[in-house]
Amino acid sequence: MPIASRLPFRAISLLLALASGMASADEASVRREVEKYVGVPVVESVSRLPHGGLYEVVLNSGELIYTDDAVSFIIDGRIIDTKTRRDITRARLEKLATIDFKSLPLEQAVKRTNGNGKRVVVTFEDPNCGYCKVLGQELEKVKDITIYTFLYPILSEDSATKSRDIWCAKDKAAAWLDWIVKDKTPKTAECDIAAIERNMLLGRKLRITGTPTLFFADGSRIGGYRDAAGIEETLAAIAGAAGKAAADAPAVAVDTDKPASK
Numbered sequence: 001m002p003i004a005s006r007l008p009f010r011a012i013s014l015l016l017a018l019a020s021g022m023a024s025a026d027e028a029s030v031r032r033e034v035e036k037y038v039g040v041p042v043v044e045s046v047s048r049l050p051h052g053g054l055y056e057v058v059l060n061s062g063e064l065i066y067t068d069d070a071v072s073f074i075i076d077g078r079i080i081d082t083k084t085r086r087d088i089t090r091a092r093l094e095k096l097a098t099i100d101f102k103s104l105p106l107e108q109a110v111k112r113t114n115g116n117g118k119r120v121v122v123t124f125e126d127p128n129c130g131y132c133k134v135l136g137q138e139l140e141k142v143k144d145i146t147i148y149t150f151l152y153p154i155l156s157e158d159s160a161t162k163s164r165d166i167w168c169a170k171d172k173a174a175a176w177l178d179w180i181v182k183d184k185t186p187k188t189a190e191c192d193i194a195a196i197e198r199n200m201l202l203g204r205k206l207r208i209t210g211t212p213t214l215f216f217a218d219g220s221r222i223g224g225y226r227d228a229a230g231i232e233e234t235l236a237a238i239a240g241a242a243g244k245a246a247a248d249a250p251a252v253a254v255d256t257d258k259p260a261s262k
Helices: 009-038 088-097 130-139 157-167 172-180 194-205 228-248
Strands: 043-048 055-059 064-067 110-114 119-125 145-151 213-216 221-223
Touching: 009 043, 009 055, 009 064, 064 088, 110 172, 119 130, 119 228, 130 172, 130 228, 145 157, 145 194, 157 172, 157 194, 213 228
Parallel strands: 119 145
Antiparallel strands: 043 055, 055 064, 110 145, 119 213, 213 221
Protein backbone atom coordinates (compact mmCIF):
# COMPACT_ATOMS: atom_id res chain seq x y z
CA MET A 1 0.00 0.00 0.00
CA PRO A 2 1.41 3.43 -0.91
CA ILE A 3 2.62 5.47 2.07
CA ALA A 4 0.35 8.37 1.17
CA SER A 5 -2.74 6.18 1.37
CA ARG A 6 -1.89 5.23 4.99
CA LEU A 7 -1.53 8.85 6.12
CA PRO A 8 -4.49 10.74 7.62
CA PHE A 9 -5.88 13.62 5.59
CA ARG A 10 -4.49 16.27 7.96
CA ALA A 11 -1.00 14.79 7.66
CA ILE A 12 -1.21 14.80 3.86
CA SER A 13 -2.35 18.45 3.92
CA LEU A 14 0.58 19.33 6.20
CA LEU A 15 3.06 17.63 3.88
CA LEU A 16 1.65 19.45 0.86
CA ALA A 17 1.84 22.76 2.71
CA LEU A 18 5.43 22.08 3.69
CA ALA A 19 6.33 21.16 0.11
CA SER A 20 4.69 24.33 -1.14
CA GLY A 21 6.54 26.36 1.48
CA MET A 22 9.85 24.79 0.46
CA ALA A 23 9.26 25.71 -3.20
CA SER A 24 8.36 29.26 -2.23
CA ALA A 25 11.40 29.50 -0.02
CA ASP A 26 13.62 28.37 -2.92
CA GLU A 27 12.16 31.03 -5.23
CA ALA A 28 12.44 33.65 -2.50
CA SER A 29 16.08 32.78 -1.89
CA VAL A 30 16.84 32.95 -5.62
CA ARG A 31 15.24 36.40 -5.78
CA ARG A 32 17.22 37.51 -2.73
CA GLU A 33 20.56 36.24 -4.04
CA VAL A 34 20.06 37.68 -7.56
CA GLU A 35 19.22 41.11 -6.12
CA LYS A 36 22.18 40.82 -3.77
CA TYR A 37 24.40 40.14 -6.79
CA VAL A 38 22.96 43.03 -8.84
CA GLY A 39 22.86 45.39 -5.89
CA VAL A 40 19.31 46.71 -6.39
CA PRO A 41 15.78 45.20 -6.30
CA VAL A 42 15.35 44.35 -9.97
CA VAL A 43 13.49 41.01 -9.90
CA GLU A 44 9.86 40.88 -10.95
CA SER A 45 9.32 37.13 -10.66
CA VAL A 46 11.13 33.83 -10.15
CA SER A 47 9.92 30.40 -11.28
CA ARG A 48 11.48 26.97 -11.50
CA LEU A 49 11.83 25.52 -15.01
CA PRO A 50 11.51 21.88 -16.06
CA HIS A 51 14.93 22.18 -17.68
CA GLY A 52 18.14 21.19 -15.90
CA GLY A 53 17.07 22.47 -12.48
CA LEU A 54 17.13 26.04 -13.72
CA TYR A 55 15.18 29.01 -12.43
CA GLU A 56 13.76 31.65 -14.73
CA VAL A 57 14.25 35.17 -13.37
CA VAL A 58 12.18 37.95 -14.94
CA LEU A 59 13.70 41.36 -14.37
CA ASN A 60 11.73 44.59 -14.06
CA SER A 61 13.08 45.57 -17.48
CA GLY A 62 11.33 42.56 -19.03
CA GLU A 63 14.62 40.72 -19.61
CA LEU A 64 15.10 37.05 -18.75
CA ILE A 65 18.06 35.42 -17.05
CA TYR A 66 18.53 31.91 -15.69
CA THR A 67 20.28 30.54 -12.63
CA ASP A 68 20.37 27.56 -10.27
CA ASP A 69 18.90 27.33 -6.75
CA ALA A 70 22.15 28.58 -5.21
CA VAL A 71 22.61 31.40 -7.74
CA SER A 72 26.11 30.04 -8.33
CA PHE A 73 25.93 31.22 -11.94
CA ILE A 74 23.76 33.41 -14.19
CA ILE A 75 22.92 32.60 -17.80
CA ASP A 76 22.09 35.53 -20.03
CA GLY A 77 21.06 33.71 -23.20
CA ARG A 78 18.50 31.44 -24.84
CA ILE A 79 17.19 27.99 -24.00
CA ILE A 80 16.46 25.81 -27.03
CA ASP A 81 14.50 22.55 -26.74
CA THR A 82 16.61 20.10 -28.76
CA LYS A 83 13.69 17.72 -29.33
CA THR A 84 11.25 20.26 -30.71
CA ARG A 85 13.84 22.88 -31.78
CA ARG A 86 11.61 25.40 -30.03
CA ASP A 87 13.19 28.60 -28.74
CA ILE A 88 11.78 28.53 -25.23
CA THR A 89 13.25 31.90 -24.28
CA ARG A 90 11.81 33.66 -27.30
CA ALA A 91 8.35 32.18 -26.71
CA ARG A 92 8.47 33.28 -23.10
CA LEU A 93 9.60 36.80 -23.98
CA GLU A 94 6.74 37.10 -26.49
CA LYS A 95 4.29 36.01 -23.81
CA LEU A 96 5.71 38.51 -21.31
CA ALA A 97 5.43 41.27 -23.92
CA THR A 98 1.75 40.50 -24.59
CA ILE A 99 -0.74 42.90 -23.03
CA ASP A 100 -4.45 43.04 -22.29
CA PHE A 101 -5.40 45.03 -25.38
CA LYS A 102 -8.93 45.74 -24.17
CA SER A 103 -7.59 47.48 -21.07
CA LEU A 104 -5.80 50.20 -23.06
CA PRO A 105 -7.27 53.68 -22.37
CA LEU A 106 -7.88 54.53 -26.02
CA GLU A 107 -9.40 57.88 -25.11
CA GLN A 108 -5.83 59.01 -24.38
CA ALA A 109 -4.75 58.36 -27.97
CA VAL A 110 -5.00 60.23 -31.27
CA LYS A 111 -7.45 58.29 -33.43
CA ARG A 112 -7.51 58.11 -37.20
CA THR A 113 -9.24 55.74 -39.60
CA ASN A 114 -8.46 54.40 -43.05
CA GLY A 115 -11.35 52.87 -44.99
CA ASN A 116 -13.89 51.00 -42.86
CA GLY A 117 -11.50 50.87 -39.90
CA LYS A 118 -12.51 47.33 -38.91
CA ARG A 119 -8.94 46.34 -38.03
CA VAL A 120 -7.15 48.01 -35.15
CA VAL A 121 -3.57 48.83 -34.26
CA VAL A 122 -2.18 50.89 -31.39
CA THR A 123 1.12 52.77 -31.58
CA PHE A 124 3.25 54.57 -29.01
CA GLU A 125 5.21 57.28 -30.80
CA ASP A 126 7.47 60.24 -30.15
CA PRO A 127 6.91 63.13 -32.61
CA ASN A 128 10.68 63.45 -33.14
CA CYS A 129 11.27 59.75 -33.73
CA GLY A 130 12.66 59.23 -37.25
CA TYR A 131 11.29 55.71 -37.57
CA CYS A 132 7.87 56.98 -36.43
CA LYS A 133 7.84 59.25 -39.46
CA VAL A 134 8.60 56.30 -41.74
CA LEU A 135 5.93 54.24 -39.96
CA GLY A 136 3.42 57.04 -40.55
CA GLN A 137 4.02 56.80 -44.29
CA GLU A 138 3.57 53.02 -44.20
CA LEU A 139 0.40 53.09 -42.10
CA GLU A 140 -1.20 55.38 -44.68
CA LYS A 141 -0.88 52.47 -47.15
CA VAL A 142 -2.78 50.04 -44.90
CA LYS A 143 -6.48 49.93 -45.79
CA ASP A 144 -9.47 49.39 -43.51
CA ILE A 145 -7.67 50.12 -40.25
CA THR A 146 -8.18 52.26 -37.17
CA ILE A 147 -4.97 53.58 -35.66
CA TYR A 148 -4.74 54.79 -32.07
CA THR A 149 -1.50 56.71 -31.46
CA PHE A 150 -0.43 57.33 -27.89
CA LEU A 151 1.81 60.41 -27.83
CA TYR A 152 4.91 59.27 -25.94
CA PRO A 153 7.50 62.08 -25.85
CA ILE A 154 10.65 60.42 -24.50
CA LEU A 155 13.36 61.83 -26.77
CA SER A 156 13.59 65.51 -25.95
CA GLU A 157 11.89 68.59 -24.50
CA ASP A 158 10.81 69.52 -28.02
CA SER A 159 9.05 66.15 -28.25
CA ALA A 160 6.92 67.16 -25.27
CA THR A 161 6.17 70.54 -26.90
CA LYS A 162 5.11 68.98 -30.20
CA SER A 163 3.02 66.37 -28.38
CA ARG A 164 1.22 69.16 -26.50
CA ASP A 165 0.54 71.13 -29.69
CA ILE A 166 -0.79 68.04 -31.47
CA TRP A 167 -2.95 66.91 -28.56
CA CYS A 168 -4.38 70.41 -28.08
CA ALA A 169 -5.14 70.96 -31.77
CA LYS A 170 -8.78 71.20 -32.83
CA ASP A 171 -8.24 68.20 -35.11
CA LYS A 172 -5.71 65.95 -33.38
CA ALA A 173 -5.55 63.40 -36.20
CA ALA A 174 -4.95 66.05 -38.86
CA ALA A 175 -2.27 67.76 -36.75
CA TRP A 176 -0.50 64.43 -36.20
CA LEU A 177 -0.59 63.45 -39.86
CA ASP A 178 0.51 66.91 -40.97
CA TRP A 179 3.59 66.58 -38.81
CA ILE A 180 4.46 62.90 -39.01
CA VAL A 181 3.74 62.46 -42.74
CA LYS A 182 4.02 65.97 -44.25
CA ASP A 183 6.61 67.44 -41.86
CA LYS A 184 4.33 70.41 -41.17
CA THR A 185 5.07 71.77 -37.68
CA PRO A 186 1.93 71.89 -35.51
CA LYS A 187 0.68 75.29 -34.40
CA THR A 188 1.26 76.24 -30.78
CA ALA A 189 -1.73 75.25 -28.68
CA GLU A 190 -2.57 75.01 -24.99
CA CYS A 191 -4.93 72.67 -23.16
CA ASP A 192 -5.02 70.06 -20.41
CA ILE A 193 -2.21 67.58 -21.22
CA ALA A 194 -2.94 65.16 -18.38
CA ALA A 195 -3.59 62.47 -21.01
CA ILE A 196 0.02 62.72 -22.24
CA GLU A 197 1.28 62.49 -18.67
CA ARG A 198 -0.83 59.36 -18.20
CA ASN A 199 0.63 57.99 -21.45
CA MET A 200 4.09 58.31 -19.96
CA LEU A 201 3.06 56.34 -16.89
CA LEU A 202 1.33 53.73 -19.04
CA GLY A 203 4.35 53.37 -21.29
CA ARG A 204 6.63 52.74 -18.33
CA LYS A 205 4.16 50.19 -16.97
CA LEU A 206 4.17 48.40 -20.34
CA ARG A 207 7.99 48.57 -20.46
CA ILE A 208 8.06 50.70 -23.61
CA THR A 209 11.61 51.96 -23.91
CA GLY A 210 11.66 52.97 -27.57
CA THR A 211 9.42 54.26 -30.32
CA PRO A 212 7.61 53.28 -32.35
CA THR A 213 6.05 50.40 -30.44
CA LEU A 214 2.98 48.72 -31.93
CA PHE A 215 0.27 46.62 -30.29
CA PHE A 216 -2.34 44.49 -32.06
CA ALA A 217 -5.80 43.27 -31.08
CA ASP A 218 -4.48 39.94 -29.79
CA GLY A 219 -2.21 41.80 -27.37
CA SER A 220 0.98 41.07 -29.31
CA ARG A 221 3.71 43.68 -29.52
CA ILE A 222 6.18 44.78 -32.16
CA GLY A 223 9.01 46.99 -31.01
CA GLY A 224 10.27 49.14 -33.87
CA TYR A 225 9.30 50.07 -37.39
CA ARG A 226 7.39 47.73 -39.72
CA ASP A 227 6.48 48.39 -43.33
CA ALA A 228 2.92 48.16 -44.67
CA ALA A 229 3.42 44.58 -45.91
CA GLY A 230 4.65 43.46 -42.50
CA ILE A 231 1.70 45.11 -40.75
CA GLU A 232 -0.72 43.51 -43.21
CA GLU A 233 0.88 40.12 -42.57
CA THR A 234 0.45 40.49 -38.82
CA LEU A 235 -3.16 41.67 -39.14
CA ALA A 236 -3.96 38.73 -41.44
CA ALA A 237 -2.39 36.24 -39.03
CA ILE A 238 -4.42 37.64 -36.13
CA ALA A 239 -7.63 37.47 -38.17
CA GLY A 240 -6.83 33.90 -39.20
CA ALA A 241 -6.18 32.82 -35.61
CA ALA A 242 -9.41 34.46 -34.45
CA GLY A 243 -11.36 32.74 -37.23
CA LYS A 244 -9.87 29.35 -36.35
CA ALA A 245 -10.66 29.84 -32.68
CA ALA A 246 -14.26 30.68 -33.55
CA ALA A 247 -14.53 27.62 -35.82
CA ASP A 248 -13.07 25.35 -33.15
CA ALA A 249 -15.35 26.65 -30.41
CA PRO A 250 -17.97 24.10 -29.32
CA ALA A 251 -21.40 24.68 -30.77
CA VAL A 252 -24.11 25.86 -28.36
CA ALA A 253 -26.65 23.10 -27.83
CA VAL A 254 -30.21 23.94 -28.83
CA ASP A 255 -33.13 22.38 -26.96
CA THR A 256 -35.32 21.21 -29.86
CA ASP A 257 -37.91 19.79 -27.45
CA LYS A 258 -38.77 23.22 -26.12
CA PRO A 259 -41.94 24.51 -27.74
CA ALA A 260 -41.55 27.62 -29.83
CA SER A 261 -42.97 30.78 -28.29
CA LYS A 262 -46.09 32.10 -29.91
